[in-house]
Amino acid sequence: MKNVPKKSTPALIATWGAQLVAAGILGYAGYLKLADHQADIELFTQLGMEPAGRYIIGGLELLAATLMLIPQSAVYGAILGLGVMLGAIIGHLTALGIDVKLLFALLVAALCVVVIVIRRFDAEFLRNLWDHYRYDVE
Amino acid sequence: MSTAKVDLHKLARITNFMIASSTGAFFFAGYFLSFWFHFGTVFFLMLTVANFFYRHVQTQHTILRNFGVIGQMRYVLESVGPELRQYLFSTDTEERPFNRVERAEVYRKAKGIEGAQSFGSQYNYDENEIKLRHAMFPTDHADLEPYRLTFGEERGLAQAYTIDKPIVISAMSFGSLGSQAVRTLSRGARLAGIPMNTGEGGYPKYHLQEGADLIFQMGTAKFGVRNDDGSLNDDKLTALAAHEQIKMVEIKFSQGAKPGKGGLLPKEKITTEISELRGVPMGQDVVSPPYHVECRNLVSTVKFIRRVQEVAGVPVGIKLCVGRPSEVGELFEEMKRQEVFPDYISIDGGEGGTGAAPKAYLDGVGMPLLPALKSVGDMMVEMGVRDRMKLLAAGKLVTPGRQVGAMCLGADAVYTARGFMLAIGCIQALQCGNNTCPVGITTHDPSLQRGLVIEDKAYRIANYVKGSVKDIEHILCSMGVRRVRELTFDHLYVPHDSILSVQGDAE
Ligand SMILES: Cc1cc2nc3c(=O)[nH]c(=O)nc-3n(C[C@H](O)[C@H](O)[C@H](O)COP(=O)(O)O)c2cc1C
Numbered sequence: 001m002k003n004v005p006k007k008s009t010p011a012l013i014a015t016w017g018a019q020l021v022a023a024g025i026l027g028y029a030g031y032l033k034l035a036d037h038q039a040d041i042e043l044f045t046q047l048g049m050e051p052a053g054r055y056i057i058g059g060l061e062l063l064a065a066t067l068m069l070i071p072q073s074a075v076y077g078a079i080l081g082l083g084v085m086l087g088a089i090i091g092h093l094t095a096l097g098i099d100v101k102l103l104f105a106l107l108v109a110a111l112c113v114v115v116i117v118i119r120r121f122d123a124e125f126l127r128n129l130w131d132h133y134r135y136d137v138e
Numbered sequence: 139m140s141t142a143k144v145d146l147h148k149l150a151r152i153t154n155f156m157i158a159s160s161t162g163a164f165f166f167a168g169y170f171l172s173f174w175f176h177f178g179t180v181f182f183l184m185l186t187v188a189n190f191f192y193r194h195v196q197t198q199h200t201i202l203r204n205f206g207v208i209g210q211m212r213y214v215l216e217s218v219g220p221e222l223r224q225y226l227f228s229t230d231t232e233e234r235p236f237n238r239v240e241r242a243e244v245y246r247k248a249k250g251i252e253g254a255q256s257f258g259s260q261y262n263y264d265e266n267e268i269k270l271r272h273a274m275f276p277t278d279h280a281d282l283e284p285y286r287l288t289f290g291e292e293r294g295l296a297q298a299y300t301i302d303k304p305i306v307i308s309a310m311s312f313g314s315l316g317s318q319a320v321r322t323l324s325r326g327a328r329l330a331g332i333p334m335n336t337g338e339g340g341y342p343k344y345h346l347q348e349g350a351d352l353i354f355q356m357g358t359a360k361f362g363v364r365n366d367d368g369s370l371n372d373d374k375l376t377a378l379a380a381h382e383q384i385k386m387v388e389i390k391f392s393q394g395a396k397p398g399k400g401g402l403l404p405k406e407k408i409t410t411e412i413s414e415l416r417g418v419p420m421g422q423d424v425v426s427p428p429y430h431v432e433c434r435n436l437v438s439t440v441k442f443i444r445r446v447q448e449v450a451g452v453p454v455g456i457k458l459c460v461g462r463p464s465e466v467g468e469l470f471e472e473m474k475r476q477e478v479f480p481d482y483i484s485i486d487g488g489e490g491g492t493g494a495a496p497k498a499y500l501d502g503v504g505m506p507l508l509p510a511l512k513s514v515g516d517m518m519v520e521m522g523v524r525d526r527m528k529l530l531a532a533g534k535l536v537t538p539g540r541q542v543g544a545m546c547l548g549a550d551a552v553y554t555a556r557g558f559m560l561a562i563g564c565i566q567a568l569q570c571g572n573n574t575c576p577v578g579i580t581t582h583d584p585s586l587q588r589g590l591v592i593e594d595k596a597y598r599i600a601n602y603v604k605g606s607v608k609d610i611e612h613i614l615c616s617m618g619v620r621r622v623r624e625l626t627f628d629h630l631y632v633p634h635d636s637i638l639s640v641q642g643d644a645e
Contacts, residue, residue, distance in 0.1 A: 047173040079184075086180045094169055125210055129191040131198050 007118065015118040019068045019078075022111040025104060026081055027065035033058030047095060060084050068115070075122040078115035085109035150205035154193070157207070158186050230260050233566070235489065235534065241560055243537050247605030248561035248598035268508070268638060269631040270542055273618025282611055283621040287550050289386060289481045290453035292526050297452045299351075299385040301551065303332050303607050304622060305541070307599075308532045308555035309355045309390070309457070311339030313412065314493030314570065318587040319579040322562050324348040325592055326599020333385055335553070338426075340416035346383055348596075353386040353455070354378060356446070358400060359426035361416035369431050370442075372449045374417070379450040386481070387450045389430070389443065390457045394490025394507070394533055396499040397459035400428035436472040444478040455482035455530070459490065459504040463513035470521050479526040484553060485511050487533025491556045493580055494571030507533030508547065508638055512627070515548025524548075536560065538609035542617075546625045561602040562595040 007015070033040045033054050044054040061084055067077025088105040092098060120126040164178035185207060192202040192209065201209040215222075230238040239260045246253050261267065290298035307327055312320050314337065327334040327350035334350045336342040338357025345352055356363060356370075363374040379387060392398055403416075403424040410420070418424045433439040447454045460466060473479050487507025492500070505513075511531050518524040531549040535541045536557035544552055556564070563577045570580040578590035614622070617629055632638045 049173055053174070083180045083184060086183060087176050090165075090168070090176050090179060091173065095173065124213065125188075128199055128202055128210065128213065129188060129196060131196050 011118050015074070015115050018111040018114040018118075019074050022078070022081055022108050022115070023065040023068040025108050026061045026068070026084075029104075030058045030061030030065060033061070043096065047091060057084060057087070072122075074115060075119040075126065078112040078119070082109055082112035082116065085112065146205065150208050153208050154189055154206045157182055157189055161186050231262070235491070236536065236556070236560065236566060240537055241566065244557055244560040244602060248602040250601040250605070253605070253609070267633070268543055268636055270539065270546070270613060270617060271629050271631050272616040275618055277615040277618055277620055279611065279615055281620055282614060285607075285622065287528060289455070289528055292479065292481065293447075295453060295481075297385075299333075299453050301333060303330070303603060304545070304551040304610060305603055305606055306332055306353070306530070306551055306553050307334040307558050308553035309335040309337040309388070309393070310555050310559075311337030311355075311493075312342070312344050312415065313337075313339045313407075315580055316575075316578065316582045316587050317344045318590050318592065319559075319562065320344040321348050322590060322592045322595045323558055323599065324350040324352075325596035326558070326562070327351070329596055329600040330603035332603055335388060338390060340412075341378070341414075342384075343415055346381070350383065351385045352383050353388050354384050355388045355390055355457075357390045357426060358428065358430050359403075359416075359424065360430075361418070364417050366419075367431070368425075368427065370446070370449075372445075375446070375449050376451070379452050384452065386453045386455060387446060388455045388457055388484070389446060389480075391430070391433075392459045392461075392486070392504075393457065393492065394459040394486035394488045394504050395492035396495035397461060397486075397488065397504040398428055399496070399499055399503075401426040436468055437476075439469065440472045440476045440478050443473075443480050444476070447478075447480075453481035455484055455528075456480045457484040457486060459486040459488060460510035460514060461504065463505075463510070463517065466514055467517050467521065470517065470523050473526075474521070474523065479523065482528035482530055482550075483514070484530035484532065485514055485549075486553075487511075487531070489533050491559075492570075506637060507531060507535075507544070511544060511547045511549060512638060518548065538606055538613055541606065542610055542613050542625070543630060545622050546627060546629045550622065558599060558602070561598045563590065563598070 033044075040054055040058075041050060044050040044057075047053065049057075060080060064077045064081035064084060067073040068081065069077075085105045085108050089102065089109065092102040092105065096102075116126065120130060161179060161182040164175050164182055168175035168179050189206045192199075192206050194203075196202060199209070199213075201212055224233065228238070230242075232238075236244075243253060284302065285304055286300055286302055287304070288298050288300040307323055310320075310323070315323075321344050324334055324345045325348035328348055332351075333353055334345065335353040336345050336355050338355050338359070338361055340362035342352055342354065342362075354362075356375075359368055360370055363371055363378060365371045375387070378384060403412075403418070403426065405421055405423050408416075408418065408420050408424070412418075413420045416424075430439075430442065432442040432445075443454065443456065458466075485507065486504075487510060488504025489506055490504075504510075511529075515529060518527075518529065528550045529548050530551050530553050531544045531547075532553035532555065534556070535544055535552040535554050541552045559579055560566075562579065564579055565577055567576050569575055573581050573583060575581040575586060578587040581587060614620075614625075617625070619625055619629075630638070
């Protein structure tokens with residue numbers, strides 16, 4: 001894309017750190033869901049979405065994790081990851097109760113926000129969310 | 139007439155309200171009915187947040203501030219607009235600077251396809267366009283005099299240079315063009331048997347490579363032949379002009395795309411190669427002044443022309459875009475006084491092209507070619523200097539109609555730059571300044587240059603020249619003349635309100 005400002009080294013380290021941790025957690029959670037992990041089956045039964053919901057969410061988590069590991073698509077992975085995590089947070093607050101999984105969801109959501117903020121120039125509709133150009137006087 | 143008009147602002151308000159309230163609605167549905175609804179909750183929640191940012195956080199986009207996410211549609215449409223218009227919506231005569239009819243004509247010639255078209259002209263024929271007048275009794279093709287134009291004959295120059303086709307490749311520097319394009323053009327020029335102007339890019343390494351006859355251009359920074367202060371280094375010019383392929387030297391005073399404007403070569407762009415070819419040091423910006431340091435008034439300007447003629451030995455021309463015809467008249471006056479005339483003068487129209495120029499200059503500065511050329515051509519005759527130098531012209535002279543039109547105004551031959559770019563595959567993507575030229579012409583990126591195959595495209599130049607010359611010859615016959623120089627202003631049909639009927643310059 002044209003006119004994408006260079007990310008500073010600290011920003012690059014931060015986003016990649018966030019991407020790796022988030023992708024790790026999302027990937028593992030997605031894998032457990034698709035592998036018919038007992039706790040997940042119970043959880044989705046509680047939500048009334050067993051088994052289709054579990055497969056869909058698991059699939060989305062894996063997809064988000066994959067996208068987040070590729071530089072060009074990391075920002076889209078983060079948006080998807082944030083969406084799934086928001087769903088998880090809603091689930092815990094309204095149906096499942098507060099436990100350690102909620103903490104993980106909050107953590108991953110926060111990491112996704114970090115990635116989105118640092119990588120906001122990677123997608124046109126995102127960069128317009130903030131003031132983004134400087135007025136260069138030549 | 140009253141029609142139901144979409145009130146965008148109202149629509150946006152409704153949309154924004156709907157987005158926010160949908161979040162709530164889906165949340166309740168998710169809570170009371172089925173968790174599935176929370177897919178909607180999340181979607182609309184994120185949209186609501188984005189909308190909030192568009193409307194209240196960012197301050198740079200009025201439309202997004204006023205309309206929110208549906209305003210974003212505008213930016214999507216705007217970003218694909220040029221492509222959509224070019225491929226879907228533009229009519230054949232609408233695009234600028236060259237419309238599809240003009241481009242298609244060049245492409246056809248370049249590919250060697252005959253240019254017959256059926257049923258009628260694509261142009262709005264009754265508009266105030268200038269047309270050529272044919273004669274009741276056309277000339278036999280066999281009676282046409284072969285075209286010959288000898289530069290330097292007025293001075294009896296030993297190294298006079300003769301061209302036998304009325305079309306020349308206009309200045310395009312290595313730098314604005316990539317090396318691949320320069321080599322393609324120069325090989326094409328050799329195949330076509332026409333000379334090529336090197337542009338002001340310094341030592342013409344790639345131009346020389348393919349064996350074409352060259353006109354070495356000396357810009358105001360005198361790249362390739364300069365002293366460190368930007369003045370002319372006689373020895374370097376002598377050495378360069380002694381090169382067998384360099385047939386003429388051109389002093390550029392101004393060009394139509396940015397007349398009266400200098401330039402700056404930023405140090406980041408000065409690679410080892412550029413530094414070598416242009417004769418400038420690395421690591422610092424180089425300024426192209428808007429004028430030659432040697433030329434600050436009429437007397438010094440004409441003296442400088444004389445000096446270049448003496449140093450170079452080959453014919454020497456000048457190139458300028460006309461601002462005020464009276465200034466050119468004064469220049470002629472001074473030439474007469476000093477008995478010094480350049481071997482040709484080339485008039486660049488304000489509509490000229492370039493790799494990169496400030497938009498204000500592209501659009502707004504400099505006289506358009508046709509009136510400028512007419513003023514200069516008429517003045518040359520009136521002042522009795524018409525037979526002291528040749529007259530060339532440039533400015534969208536890419537199709538035979540306009541080329542012959544320029545000849546009626548006095549041009550002995552035509553220059554074109556963009557015509558030849560089109561011939562080697564330019565699609566008018568308008569990215570010459572970005573190093574992202576999709577057809578590999580104005581880019582230095584090897585992965586884009588690979589698409590430009592010299593072997594193939596060089597022949598397009600030869601074809602384009604051949605086709606154009608053929609059309610010009612046919613038109614000359616139809617107009618009942620036997621050579622270019624017989625053409626006069628009376629051979630033009632000039633409608634009442636055309637650019638030529640009112641002499642734009644009320645000085
Ligand atoms: C890519 C490009 C580079 C050019 N570089 C030069 C240059 O170095 N010196 C110059 O005098 N004119 C330069 N020109 C202007 C052309 O030589 C010519 O005067 C102008 O484009 C008008 O001709 P056209 O309408 O046939 O293109 C350049 C034009 C283009 C398109």
